[in-house]
Amino acid sequence: xxxxxxxxAKPYFxxxxxxxxxxxxxxxxxxxxxxxGDFLFPEIPFNVARMVHTNLLIVWxxxxxxxxTYWLVPEEAQTELHSPLLAKVLFWVFAVAGTLTILGYxxxxxxxxxxLTYNNLLPTMGREFLEQPTITKIGIAVVAVxxxxxxxxxxxxxxxxxxxxxxxxxxxxxxxxxxxxxxxxSNLTLDKYFWWFVVHLWxxxxxxxxxxxxxxxxxxxLTGVDREVIEKWLYVIIAMALISGIIGTGHHFFWIGPPxxxxxxxxxxxxxxxxxxxxxxxxxxxxxxxxxxxxxNKAALLWALGTSVMAFLGAGVWGFLHTLAPxxxxxxxxQITAAHGHMAFYGAYVMIVLTIISYAMxxxxxxxxxxxxxxxxxxxxxxWLMTLSxxxxxxxxxxxxxxxxxxxxxxxxxxxxxxxxxxDRIALFYWMRLVAGAFFMGGLVVYLGSFLIKxxxxxxxxxxxxxxx
Amino acid sequence: MTRPRYLPGDLAVWLxxxxxxxxxxxxxxxxxxxxAFDPATFAAxxxxxxxxxxxxSTLSLIVASYLVATATVGYRRGRDGTAVRxxxxxxxxLAYTLGKLWEYGQLxxxxxxxxxxxxxxxxxxxxxxxxxxVVVGQGVLLALARKARRPWQDxxxxxxxxxxxxxxxxxxxxxxxxxxxLYVVA
Numbered sequence: 001x002x003x004x005x006x007x008x009a010k011p012y013f014x015x016x017x018x019x020x021x022x023x024x025x026x027x028x029x030x031x032x033x034x035x036x037g038d039f040l041f042p043e044i045p046f047n048v049a050r051m052v053h054t055n056l057l058i059v060w061x062x063x064x065x066x067x068x069t070y071w072l073v074p075e076e077a078q079t080e081l082h083s084p085l086l087a088k089v090l091f092w093v094f095a096v097a098g099t100l101t102i103l104g105y106x107x108x109x110x111x112x113x114x115x116l117t118y119n120n121l122l123p124t125m126g127r128e129f130l131e132q133p134t135i136t137k138i139g140i141a142v143v144a145v146x147x148x149x150x151x152x153x154x155x156x157x158x159x160x161x162x163x164x165x166x167x168x169x170x171x172x173x174x175x176x177x178x179x180x181x182x183x184x185x186s187n188l189t190l191d192k193y194f195w196w197f198v199v200h201l202w203x204x205x206x207x208x209x210x211x212x213x214x215x216x217x218x219x220x221x222l223t224g225v226d227r228e229v230i231e232k233w234l235y236v237i238i239a240m241a242l243i244s245g246i247i248g249t250g251h252h253f254f255w256i257g258p259p260x261x262x263x264x265x266x267x268x269x270x271x272x273x274x275x276x277x278x279x280x281x282x283x284x285x286x287x288x289x290x291x292x293x294x295x296x297n298k299a300a301l302l303w304a305l306g307t308s309v310m311a312f313l314g315a316g317v318w319g320f321l322h323t324l325a326p327x328x329x330x331x332x333x334x335q336i337t338a339a340h341g342h343m344a345f346y347g348a349y350v351m352i353v354l355t356i357i358s359y360a361m362x363x364x365x366x367x368x369x370x371x372x373x374x375x376x377x378x379x380x381x382x383x384w385l386m387t388l389s390x391x392x393x394x395x396x397x398x399x400x401x402x403x404x405x406x407x408x409x410x411x412x413x414x415x416x417x418x419x420x421x422x423x424d425r426i427a428l429f430y431w432m433r434l435v436a437g438a439f440f441m442g443g444l445v446v447y448l449g450s451f452l453i454k455x456x457x458x459x460x461x462x463x464x465x466x467x468x469x
Numbered sequence: 470m471t472r473p474r475y476l477p478g479d480l481a482v483w484l485x486x487x488x489x490x491x492x493x494x495x496x497x498x499x500x501x502x503x504x505a506f507d508p509a510t511f512a513a514x515x516x517x518x519x520x521x522x523x524x525x526s527t528l529s530l531i532v533a534s535y536l537v538a539t540a541t542v543g544y545r546r547g548r549d550g551t552a553v554r555x556x557x558x559x560x561x562x563l564a565y566t567l568g569k570l571w572e573y574g575q576l577x578x579x580x581x582x583x584x585x586x587x588x589x590x591x592x593x594x595x596x597x598x599x600x601x602x603v604v605v606g607q608g609v610l611l612a613l614a615r616k617a618r619r620p621w622q623d624x625x626x627x628x629x630x631x632x633x634x635x636x637x638x639x640x641x642x643x644x645x646x647x648x649x650x651l652y653v654v655a
Contacts, residue, residue: 232479232480232481233481235481236481236484236485236488239485239488240485240488243488243489243492244492259583259584260584260590261583261584261590261594264499264503264587264590264591264594265594267499268492268495268496268499269492271495272488272491272492272495275488275491279484
């Protein structure tokens with residue numbers, strides 16, 4: 001660790017992983033509720049479990065991004081963090097607020113939660129993924145601004161690298177776009193517009209910048225390829241992400257009331273959205289091919305390559321599958337969407353956070369060259385178990401989705417099966433998805449278990465200085 | 470002066486150019502498909518445009534591209550006059566900018582907009598998207614012209630000049646496809 005203040009990333013990473021485990025637990029509950037409808041009812045109804053599952057995902061990824069930022073901004077800027085104390089205070093504020101929110105979801109019904117948190121003063125609740133009580137949303141905004149100030153001052157006072165500039169741009173966008181979560185127009189179409197300005201422009205806009213910056217940083221560290229080369233790739237990737245992603249928001253506007261031209265714009269621009277992800281695959285594999293050192297942390301390298309491939313498959317290919325308006329007319333809101341959502345979030349954002357954790361955590365735990373061979377082997381087992389399980393979840397949900405479209409959406413009026421009759425027909429896919437989900441949980445347990453193994457990777461004989469750089 | 474074969478400009482800019490061309494190519498394909506479905510609307514829409522202005526825009530971009538190309542070659546060989554040529558290119562390209570704004574004004578005044586019909590959706594989106602690229606290109610020319618003012622040095626970097634010129638030619642090339650597609654081909 002080059003700068004002591006980088007260590008503030010540690011609690012962020014640990015808490016992120018705890019929430020990750022919670023997210024997967026609720027994923028399993030949901031998977032079971034798909035086939036055993038009254039499982040845990042009325043204690044944890046489906047809508048509540050789903051809210052907890054998705055909200056935990058978003059919050060733990062935010063913890064991961066913050067940890068990654070606290071880790072890499074000081075190192076890139078070559079200076080200590082502006083205020084480690086502020087970072088620690090904000091950690092506790094965010095952790096307590098997040099935990100209370102989840103407990104709120106689970107302990108009282110949603111309407112009561114809205115009353116208890118004075119939602120009527122500034123109504124923002126009730127929208128998918130943005131279900132947090134207004135007070136929590138304000139808390140997130142305050143934490144985000146404090147965080148941005150802290151790392152922004154750090155980045156400005158030190159060396160200005162492309163990685164830091166791209167990362168800061170992404171984070172700035174993340175914070176600004178969050179503000180749309182507070183605007184809740186009564187016109188449903190307008191409401192959806194602003195909702196997508198948060199949801200889409202996060203995951204298909206600014207988060208891609210964050211992912212690209214973290215990936216670039218990791219590749220600089222692990223491969224030793226010239227920073228200039230990596231930065232050039234990063235520029236092209238983010239340019240492509242923004243060119244395709246911003247107008248690509250239109251693929252969400254197809255059936256919600258806006259003018260017809262969005263069918264064209266949304267289709268054309270989102271058809272290009274796989275490109276930046278494909279470039280990330282080329283980028284990662286090219287840099288590894290041209291590497292100037294063999295970094296002993298093999299697990300981190302595997303995560304870095306894995307995230308590029310899985311993001312391309314999940315966000316790129318599975319997104320493209322149903323993004324063209326004539327296709328989306330039938331597939332909208334089906335299990336195909338769920339398949340895409342699962343693999344895209346896992347491939348792009350879960351894996352990039354696990355990549356930086358895999359690289360940074362051993363260093364923060366006094367193992368500058370990575371964990372011991374045994375721990376790395378276990379982590380790699382976790383990687384494959386989780387990744388292959390996610391591939392299976394995606395394939396099973398795709399199968400369910402295709403069948404759903406075939407039975408429920410394609411036939412003429414009067415001949416189509418009802419929603420519930422269709423669900424019965426595709427139950428087998430849901431059972432298989434549940435089994436794959438259980439394997440995913442197994443993979444997560446193995447992954448978390450790898451943190452318990454002691455020992456560290458030895459200093460490489462010939463390249464000690466290079467690997468440390 | 471002979472040089473080994475090499476890629477003028479930066480590889481990153483070339484990737485960007487390819488990506489941009491892919492965007493326009495997809496939109497052109499979309500245009501062709503939509504026109505095949507509804508030729509009457511497209512013919513009616515085309516009749517409302519101003520081909521004279523379109524032609525003037527085309528000429529202005531071609532002349533500007535010529536000036537940029539000769540400026541780049543001159544810069545590479547250490548000749549004087551690079552900055553002047555770039556300023557001139559910028560000036561000439563303004564004819565395109567003004568022409569486009571005038572036509573937008575005319576059409577908007579006549580009640581046409583992005584949502585009028587499929588033809589005008591493509592017309593406004595394609596030309597405005599291209600217009601934004603021209604404006605960025607004009608900014609690039611401005612930056613290059615200022616850079617070229619600095620005293621000539623043997624070890625100067627031609628990369629920026631070539632990269633900027635490549636981008637400008639891409640913008641020009643797209644218009645050369647757009648002009649016949651929107652204004653001419655029946």
